Amino acid sequence: MALKHAILVLLEQQPGSGYDLHKRFQQHMGFFWQASHQQIYQQLKGLLTDGLIVGQDKQQQGKPDRKVYHITDSGKQELIGWMHQLSKPLKINDTLLVKLYGGHLVDSEVLLRDLQQQQDSYRKTLAVLQQLEQQYQALAESQKQPYRLPYLTLRRGIYHVQGWLAWAEEASQLLSDWQ
Known part of the structure; x- marks a missing residue:
């Protein structure tokens, strides 16, 4: 599974900042997929460049602005296309x-x-x-x-x-x- 697809799944469910995504990732997918904060932000940059998500600056009271990401129609189509692909059997490195x-x-x-x-x-x-x-x-x-x-x-x-x-x-x- 590509990390970008995991991020798209989370954004399809609910928009969020990089911090929000990392937190939701740990809570919901952390038992079966691992990603660091850094990896998530790196993927967000690529998803933005590819037009699969958009970012919107949101002002916060007494805190720096944060960027909230939303999946685009292209992102949703990418995700649906990926869902149609067959998954490969799990291989472990233990x-x-x-x-x-x-x-x-x-x-x-x-x-x-x-x-x-x-x-x-x-x-x-x-x-x-x-x-x-x-x-x-x-x-x-x-x-x-x-x-x-x-x-x-x-x-x-x-x-x-x-x-x-x-x-x-x-x-x-x-x-x-x-x-």
């Missing part, structure tokens, strides 16, 4: 897996420590995802409509983290047994 692959070079305690740290992080992520799911489930049926498709991404995240944690338990057990 440092832990490389360490495990070459793990014969170190004591298994080193690997277990790394694995444990990641398990802790994944458990925290799972708790957040499950809390978001509970919030969605608590909505009245009439309120769920705009969140149905984002809910699918949430469910995918939950399955991913649960699967990773199940694998990590198995890996921990095997590493412990081999000590």
Whole structure:
């Protein structure tokens, strides 16, 4: 996925400044796509140059002006065209897996420590995802409509983290047994 398309998706839903986009990106897409503030601003420049978005200066009381971005008709057509393209299967670059692959070079305690740290992080992520799911489930049926498709991404995240944690338990057990 190109970052520009993620930004276009966010702007299609609601205009925003670079800061707003970064915040919304972290809140809504941060579980499955990472982007720094710098990367977002770099993409915004390109999107402006390509005519896919427009920026409007907005005055603020007691603060510097900020630029609020809106998707253009061309931007929406670009986004729709991208949506029609087939997605490529996910490929991962996982440092832990490389360490495990070459793990014969170190004591298994080193690997277990790394694995444990990641398990802790994944458990925290799972708790957040499950809390978001509970919030969605608590909505009245009439309120769920705009969140149905984002809910699918949430469910995918939950399955991913649960699967990773199940694998990590198995890996921990095997590493412990081999000590």
